[in-house]
Amino acid sequence: MNMTIVAVIFRKEILDMLRDKRTLMAMIGIPVLLYPALFILGSQAAIMQMHKTENAQSRLAVTGPGAESLKGWIAQTPRLIVADEANPEAALRDGNLDAWIVTHAPIEELLAKRKTVSVEIRFDETETPSREASRRIAETLQKKKQELLSERLSARGLSEDFVQPLKVESTSIASPAKRSGTVLGMVLPILLIAMLAMGAFYPAIDITAGEKERGTFETLLSTPTSKVEIVLGKFLTVFALAMLTGLLNLGSMLATLAFQFSNLKHEIGAFDIQFPPEAAAVLLLVLVPLAFFISAVMMSIAVFCRNFKEAQNFLAPFLLLLVLPPAFAAPPGAKLSLATQFIPITNVVLLFRGLLMGTATAQQIFAVLVSTTVFAALALAVAVWIFQREEVILAEERGIPLSMRRADFIPRLAPTSGLAIAQYALALLLIFYVGSYLQTQNLFWGLLATQWMLILPVAVLIPWFFKVRLASCLNLQAPTPGAFGATLLMAPSVTVLLLQLGAWHNRTFPMPQEMADIMAGLFKTQETGVGVWALLAIIALSPAICEELLFRGALLSGLRQSLPGWAAVALVGGMFGLFHLTIYRVLLTGIMGVVLAYMVFRSRSIYLSMFTHFIVNAFAVLTATQKLPAPLQARFNDGSLEQHGLPWGVLLVAITMLVTGIAIMETWGKPRSTPEIKLDTYDRGVQK
Amino acid sequence: MIRTLHLCKTFHPARGAPVEAVRDATFRVDSGEILGLLGPNGAGKTTLLRMLAAIIRPTSGRCWIGGLPTQDQPEETRSHLGFLSGNTKLYGRLTVRELLGYFGSLYHMLDDRIVERIAELSALLDMTSFLDRRCEELSTGQTQRVSIARVMMHDPPVLILDEPTLGLDIMTSRTILEFIADARARGRSIIFSTHYMTEAELLCDRVALIHAGTLLAIGTKEDLYAETATDNLKDAFLTLVDKEVRQTP
Numbered sequence: 055m056n057m058t059i060v061a062v063i064f065r066k067e068i069l070d071m072l073r074d075k076r077t078l079m080a081m082i083g084i085p086v087l088l089y090p091a092l093f094i095l096g097s098q099a100a101i102m103q104m105h106k107t108e109n110a111q112s113r114l115a116v117t118g119p120g121a122e123s124l125k126g127w128i129a130q131t132p133r134l135i136v137a138d139e140a141n142p143e144a145a146l147r148d149g150n151l152d153a154w155i156v157t158h159a160p161i162e163e164l165l166a167k168r169k170t171v172s173v174e175i176r177f178d179e180t181e182t183p184s185r186e187a188s189r190r191i192a193e194t195l196q197k198k199k200q201e202l203l204s205e206r207l208s209a210r211g212l213s214e215d216f217v218q219p220l221k222v223e224s225t226s227i228a229s230p231a232k233r234s235g236t237v238l239g240m241v242l243p244i245l246l247i248a249m250l251a252m253g254a255f256y257p258a259i260d261i262t263a264g265e266k267e268r269g270t271f272e273t274l275l276s277t278p279t280s281k282v283e284i285v286l287g288k289f290l291t292v293f294a295l296a297m298l299t300g301l302l303n304l305g306s307m308l309a310t311l312a313f314q315f316s317n318l319k320h321e322i323g324a325f326d327i328q329f330p331p332e333a334a335a336v337l338l339l340v341l342v343p344l345a346f347f348i349s350a351v352m353m354s355i356a357v358f359c360r361n362f363k364e365a366q367n368f369l370a371p372f373l374l375l376l377v378l379p380p381a382f383a384a385p386p387g388a389k390l391s392l393a394t395q396f397i398p399i400t401n402v403v404l405l406f407r408g409l410l411m412g413t414a415t416a417q418q419i420f421a422v423l424v425s426t427t428v429f430a431a432l433a434l435a436v437a438v439w440i441f442q443r444e445e446v447i448l449a450e451e452r453g454i455p456l457s458m459r460r461a462d463f464i465p466r467l468a469p470t471s472g473l474a475i476a477q478y479a480l481a482l483l484l485i486f487y488v489g490s491y492l493q494t495q496n497l498f499w500g501l502l503a504t505q506w507m508l509i510l511p512v513a514v515l516i517p518w519f520f521k522v523r524l525a526s527c528l529n530l531q532a533p534t535p536g537a538f539g540a541t542l543l544m545a546p547s548v549t550v551l552l553l554q555l556g557a558w559h560n561r562t563f564p565m566p567q568e569m570a571d572i573m574a575g576l577f578k579t580q581e582t583g584v585g586v587w588a589l590l591a592i593i594a595l596s597p598a599i600c601e602e603l604l605f606r607g608a609l610l611s612g613l614r615q616s617l618p619g620w621a622a623v624a625l626v627g628g629m630f631g632l633f634h635l636t637i638y639r640v641l642l643t644g645i646m647g648v649v650l651a652y653m654v655f656r657s658r659s660i661y662l663s664m665f666t667h668f669i670v671n672a673f674a675v676l677t678a679t680q681k682l683p684a685p686l687q688a689r690f691n692d693g694s695l696e697q698h699g700l701p702w703g704v705l706l707v708a709i710t711m712l713v714t715g716i717a718i719m720e721t722w723g724k725p726r727s728t729p730e731i732k733l734d735t736y737d738r739g740v741q742k
Numbered sequence: 743m744i745r746t747l748h749l750c751k752t753f754h755p756a757r758g759a760p761v762e763a764v765r766d767a768t769f770r771v772d773s774g775e776i777l778g779l780l781g782p783n784g785a786g787k788t789t790l791l792r793m794l795a796a797i798i799r800p801t802s803g804r805c806w807i808g809g810l811p812t813q814d815q816p817e818e819t820r821s822h823l824g825f826l827s828g829n830t831k832l833y834g835r836l837t838v839r840e841l842l843g844y845f846g847s848l849y850h851m852l853d854d855r856i857v858e859r860i861a862e863l864s865a866l867l868d869m870t871s872f873l874d875r876r877c878e879e880l881s882t883g884q885t886q887r888v889s890i891a892r893v894m895m896h897d898p899p900v901l902i903l904d905e906p907t908l909g910l911d912i913m914t915s916r917t918i919l920e921f922i923a924d925a926r927a928r929g930r931s932i933i934f935s936t937h938y939m940t941e942a943e944l945l946c947d948r949v950a951l952i953h954a955g956t957l958l959a960i961g962t963k964e965d966l967y968a969e970t971a972t973d974n975l976k977d978a979f980l981t982l983v984d985k986e987v988r989q990t991p
Contacts, residue, residue: 062847066836073835269831273892275797276830277848278821444798464799 055282063279063287064294067261071295077256081299084252085306093310103182111135112187114153115142120161124173128155131194134187146176152187153177168206232411239407244377246304246406247399250345251352251376253299255369257292258352263365281441282472285353289434292349300345333409336419343426344402348376350433357440390414395421396486398429417566420637425486428632432479438472460519467526469517474612477516478629481604484508485635497576498584498592505596513604528607529660536722537657543715545666548649549673550700550708556642557699565638577678589675598668605630605647606654606663619655626651646670652716658725743900743931744771744794749803751789763789765955766803771931773899776922777960778946779935780979786955787935788827791902794933795825807900821849824893827904831889834878838869838888841877842895849896856895863891867917883914890918894925901925901932907941919945939975951979958982 071077111133116124125136137151145151154176164171173195177188207214226233265271274284355372359365376399390404395418405422408414469477489508493500517527524530533541565573576593579585584592605626613622630651631644650663676682677690689695699705749767752760764786771777781787792798794805796816805812808822833841839860846856864870867887872880877888886906893901903922907915923945926932936942942949943963950960959966959982967973970981 059848059850062844066833066840066844069840070833070835268834269829270833272792272797272827273830273832274848276795276820276825277845278817278819278850279848280817 055280055286059279059283060287060290063284064290067257067288067291068294071257071260071291074256074260077260077295080252080256081295081302085299085303089303089306090310093307093314097314107182107186109133110183110186112152112183112190113137113150114155114187114191115139115145115151116155116157117142118157119159120157120163120171121155123161124155124157127198128191128194131190134190134194143176146178146184149181152181152184153191155191165202229412232413235407235410235412239410242410243403243406245307246300246341247344247348247376247403249303250296250300250341250348251373252303254292254296254345254349254352255373257295258349259356259359259362259365259369261288261291262353262357263359264362266359267361282438285434285438285441289350289353289437292353293345296345296349297341300341333412333414336409336414337406340402340405340419340423340426343423343430344399346430347398347426347433350430350437354433354437354440357437390418390422396425398426402426417637420640421635424632424635425482428479428482431475432483435472435476435479439476460521463519463521465521465523467523468615469520469522469527469608469612471612471615471617473516473520473522474609477512477604477608477612478633480516481509481512482633484512485633498582498588501592502596505600509600509604513600513608517608527611528603529611529654529658530607531658531660531725533657533659533662534723534725536718537653537659537662537724540657540715540719540723541653541662541665543711543718544649544653545669547708547711547715548646548666549670550704551712552642552646552670553673553695554700554705554708555645557695559638559642560696563638569636569638574678577675579679586675586679586681589679590672593675594668594671597671598664601630601633602650602660602664602667605633606650607660610651610654614655623648623651623655653719656719656723743773743808744777744805744933746770746794746805747803749790749793749805750801751786751793751798752801762955764793764800767952767957768803769950769957769960771933773931774926774929775948776926776932776934776946778942778949779933779952780937780939780942780949780975781935781952785952787952788829788904789955790952791825791827791904791933791935795823795902796820797825821896822898823900823902824896824898825902825904826889826893826906827902828908832877832885832892835876837876838864838873838880838891841888842891845892846895851896859895859897860891863894867891867921883910886910886914886918890921894921899930901930903932904935905937906934907936907938915941939979943975949975951982953983953986956986958986 113135114128114137116128116136128134128136139145139151142151142154146154156174156176158172158174161171175188175191178184179188203217204214207216228236265274352369352372355368356365359368390401390408394404395401401422405414405418408418485504485508489500489504491500492503513528514524517524564570575582577589579589609629610622610626613625617625627644627646627648627650630647631640631642634640634643646667650666653662653666654660677687680687680691682690700708746767746769749764750762751764752762754760767790769777779787779790789798793800794807794812796807796812796819799813807819810819810822812819833844836844842860842863843856846859851859860873864873867890869884869887869891872884877885880888890906893903901922906918906922910918919941922932922934926947934942934946946963948960948962949966951958951966959969959978961969963975966975966978970978972978972981
């Protein structure tokens with residue numbers, strides 16, 4: 055992939071889009087002109103109406119026994135005028151009267167007997183002047199009621215406390231940030247998502263279905279530009295415009311609101327809104343993968359359509375779908391949980407609310423960022439895949455459905471990067487939704503099922519389906535003696551160094567006690583009834599086989615197609631770290647992932663990383679179950695490792711072994727005959 | 743420079759039987775040669791040309807452009823050719839200069855060379871007066887001249903031109919045909935698809951006749967006249983189609 059070409063396409067698409075009136079209108083016209091106009095004119099009209107209603111006089115009729123007394127009470131209230139209407143009911147209905155007071159018994163008589171006087175206010179709640187009249191009457195009568203009560207109490211020599219034995223006061227302890235966060239958290243996420251979607255809407259259609267309709271797609275395809283470069287250039291355009299529109303809309307809306315609030319302070323009172331700057335920073339950070347996700351999905355949908363109109367019809371339901379997750383997250387009690395933090399868009403809405411209320415944790419931010427990024431990457435991988443299908447890209451008369459027949463795939467030696475990333479994303483999703491559920495039902499069987507029934511099929515069956523030769527894709531090759539020798543040095547040294555790193559990590563960034571207890575609970579063999587051998591099978595052997603086939607097999611082979619070796623190794627390590635779904639393990643597992651990926655990258659043998667992975671995990675199992683040799687176990691149990699780390703001598707030996715292992719791997723570890731597998735290296739033997 | 747071997751393309755529509763758009767096409771076009779591709783609508787011309795341009799993959803068979811296998815090295819192949827068809831339209835919101843610059847960049851040309859090349863082509867194709875106008879504002883003739891310039895930006899050794907004179911006036915057609923003849927003189931390999939038999943007779947060194955996905959004949963005009971006992975391409979084509987229809991069981 056040539057990033058210069060991606061930049062050329064991006065620049066052209068941006069220029070093209072900025073010359074499109076529809077995009078400009080959606081992107082700049084609406085935020086810059088419409089919001090200020092709507093808000094300012096709208097609120098001014100509302101204020102004018104409010105003033106008008108406040109200053110207007112209310113016409114009312116009073117009927118029934120004791121009406122004269124009532125008229126006397128009301129006469130002192132300004133802007134209440136008693137009118138004589140022969141038919142008050144009709145007058146009220148026709149709008150000639152604003153309210154009608156009806157009494158059902160002689161007032162003076164009842165008051166003299168210290169009885170309760172019933173007064174009925176009739177009004178039309180759908181009419182503002184009528185509502186206002188009712189409010190004014192009720193206010194006046196309330197004052198009168200208080201007056202009469204005071205008279206009765208003083209006649210009996212009683213204080214007002216007599217009729218108020220209990221006074222309840224409520225005091226909210228919520229901070230101003232939390233209070234305003236609750237309000238903003240309901241509104242802001244929905245607005246932001248809607249703005250991002252609006253920003254992505256026209257560009258996504260214009261540069262896919264629009265380009266098809268204008269007949270320029272084939273012009274672009276006739277150039278020496280790869281599909282990945284085209285998708286990336288176009289995707290970056292949609293993403294940039296979505297972000298720009300989202301921020302422009304948001305900025306304009308907030309500026310208009312701030313202007314309005316400052317102007318209306320004397321009208322509606324002070325409104326204390328607090329927006330912590332660190333929350334704003336994280337919010338913007340989460341906005342990036344969210345815009346990424348929305349843009350990629352919209353592009354993937356729009357590319358199926360043959361023209362602009364069809365794409366609009368297809369994308370409109372998607373826009374509605376985007377509003378559903380915020381609605382799902384709308385109930386005030388909804389919070390980020392283990393399940394909701396992996397539901398796309400809903401998790402962002404809940405995180406926004408948590409950030410604004412100051413309740414979001416680092417683990418939640420991390421989980422939402424990772425899962426949103428994974429969804430975004432998956433959506434982009436799907437977009438790339440769709441662009442590879444000539445039936446979709448060149449469909450002129452009608453959109454031809456994607457061919458998913460195995461017979462249509464070209465045999466190849468390694469998966470494409472897109473396919474490898476899709477495998478990773480799929481495995482993650484399966485773990486989010488299926489694996490975590492299985493583990494809640496039965497932890498040990500759930501862990502086993504996660505490895506063998508979720509991770510392994512993704513690693514093996516997907517490449518098989520896409521006709522990728524498994525032996526080369528999964529690096530199923532026997533190591534050279536040199537590589538094996540290097541691994542014998544590297545495996546124990548990595549185990550020791552990870553121990554040291556783990557101790558340091560625990561001191562600087564300790565795992566929450568709750569999580570540590572869950573981890574420790576796994577190894578209580580007496581309580582769980584799961585013995586050491588079973589634990590070794592579940593925690594050491596299964597990941598060593600299944601996770602290795604996915605990460606150091608399919609993923610490494612796939613990423614190697616479009617990345618230099620060192621970058622693929624680093625990325626596989628990083629993705630392995632993120633795969634463990636907790637911020638407290640990402641660094642250690644990430645480093646381990648890099649070492650394992652390096653071993654396979656050099657030796658082309660997955661068996662070496664399987665061996666090392668097993669050794670590292672098995673050591674952890676033996677340590678936690680107290681099965682190490684007694685003197686060694688004692689060092690773990692007395693806490694000296696946690697406090698002081700390993701002795702310098704041990705560390706020095708481990709580092710020397712690692713460096714020697716790497717040197718041996720570099721010199722004698724490379725396979726002699728296997729050439730570098732590159733993308734589009736079709737298996738000609740099969741093709742014939 | 744262009745070589746195909748048993749090239750086939752079958753489409754699998756969502757409904758109905760598979761469609762064999764091109765069957766067993768084998769031919770070659772040398773440097774400094776124009777091969778005319780003649781056939782009615784739906785004969786498979788565009789599919790064949792798209793396979794040559796590495797825009798779609800053949801179902802079976804192989805083809806090479808300048809020695810490069812199109813299936814295995816599609817991007818490299820496309821950098822050696824210029825492809826023009828009724829489906830390769832221009833970006834309306836870009837000016838002619840911006841458009842040519844964009845395609846120059848996609849063909850990995852340096853900025854200085856792009857500027858020079860735009861100047862050369864606008865002189866050759868008489869585009870100077872509308873170089874800074876948006877493509878959506880151009881007439882049909884001007885648009886087609888810009889399309890030819892777009893194809894020629896990187897001066898490719900192979901040109902695949904699908905009906906480049908369709909719907910043009912006589913003057914613009916003549917400019918374009920002269921331009922194609924000049925490209926041949928400069929050693930370019932050209933495939934020229936057209937409905938206009940007179941253009942093919944005038945311009946092409948050899949002619950391939952395609953019908954229902956099958957190449958019925960390929961050769962010089964004289965060979966085709968002799969084979970069909972006719973004296974013009976139109977009659978030669980009709981004779982071959984009749985023969986094919988009679989032979990089809």
